[in-house]
Amino acid sequence: MTRHADCQALLRDRRASSDSTQVDITKVPPAGLRRSVADDDGSLAQAEVDNRPFLFRDPPDHTRLRGLVAKAFTPKMIDGLRARTEAIVAELLDAALERGELDVVADLAYPLPVRIICEMLGVPVADHERFQGWSAALARGLDPEFLLTEEVIAARMEAITSFGLYLLELLAERRANPGDDLLSQLALAEEEGDTLSEEELISTAILLLVAGHETTVNLIAGGVLSLVQHPVQLERLRSDPSVVRSGVEEMLRYVSPVQLTGRTLLEPMTVGEADLEAGEFVIILIGSANRDPMAFTDPEVFDLGRAPNHHLGFGFGIHHCLGAPLARLEAQVAIPELLRRVETIELVEDRPSYRRNVVLRGLETLPVRLTAA
DSSP: OOSHHHHHHHHHOTTEESOGGGOOGGGSOTTOSOHHHHOSSOOSOHHHHHTOOGGGOOTTHHHHHHHHHHGGGSHHHHHTTHHHHHHHHHHHHHHHHHHTEEEHIIIIITHHHHHHHHHHHTOOGGGHHHHHHHHHHHHHTTSOGGGOOHHHHHHHHHHHHHHHHHHHHHHHHHHHSOOSSHHHHHHHHHHTTOSOOHHHHHHHHHHHHHHTTHHHHHHHHHHHHHHHHOHHHHHHHHHOGGGHHHHHHHHHHHHOSBOEEEEEESSOEEETTEEEOTTOEEEEEHHHHTTOTTTSSSTTSOOTTOSSOOOOTTOOGGGSOTTHHHHHHHHHHHHHHHHHHEEEEEESSSSOOBOSOSSBOOBSOOEEEEEEO
């Protein structure tokens, strides 16, 4: 599905399941879209399916698991993180301005959300380098599996195992010495008789750690690149604070950090002109929907004041991104502050390099030269 209306219709319809175990393997193309589900030779550990996070589950499991963490991501709770976000951004930019150069990915877009989500969960920031590789392997492993080599699939499995073992140790520490962090709260909820199993706890923590920064890295870096490539819009954001909010929404539409997702049909459906059968797997091209000329005027134009802007950057329906308020806050703080503190910002490379990821599309590096304001 490529059109905005069709993508949105599927995202909001309960007959379209996020649980890929519902796929009818006889209706999956021979190339294979999700080998972990549509493979009958047992090549991928069943545990990967059994312990999938709530992002890939339907109600009632989805409702129960998401509900346990949703209170930490309310707008009120996230707004309480503003001062801390501003402090981290200032620290990162101080170091960059002293050097006179910045890799927007490595020096700003990556460390900011990692430090915030680590602090929320109670993960020592000193450990973030340990899971950087694991997180990258999981992000790459979200791509359709016909695009993945056996090495990439093996790396994903290794990352899941390593992440799980690491979190088991951390959970033991949190049970012994609970704090105010989210991981301690989840551990206590389990001990108080909630229906949260240890496997669910670990998969939820992994999801929050990975989703809590991977997409925001792509949003901030992609947003900065878009501004540098559109200097009129860059000056508009620098001079007019009133477009910060709408500007970040436009970055979500224009950059589309999450390019696609998928749904399995629980019963026959007609979407647009397509008659779909139960058990079929549908790829929803969010990046395409966000450039649909039937939904957006001049969709190829980068316009920070765009209104209305009903982008699907955070999804739609019951699986609308739980961390949307946090991602918005981090981008709304980091990007304007960067522009406020520099007089000029220019690309070191005319064609910045992107990671090979398809689902979570993002820059690999974005080196820029800075002149302090």
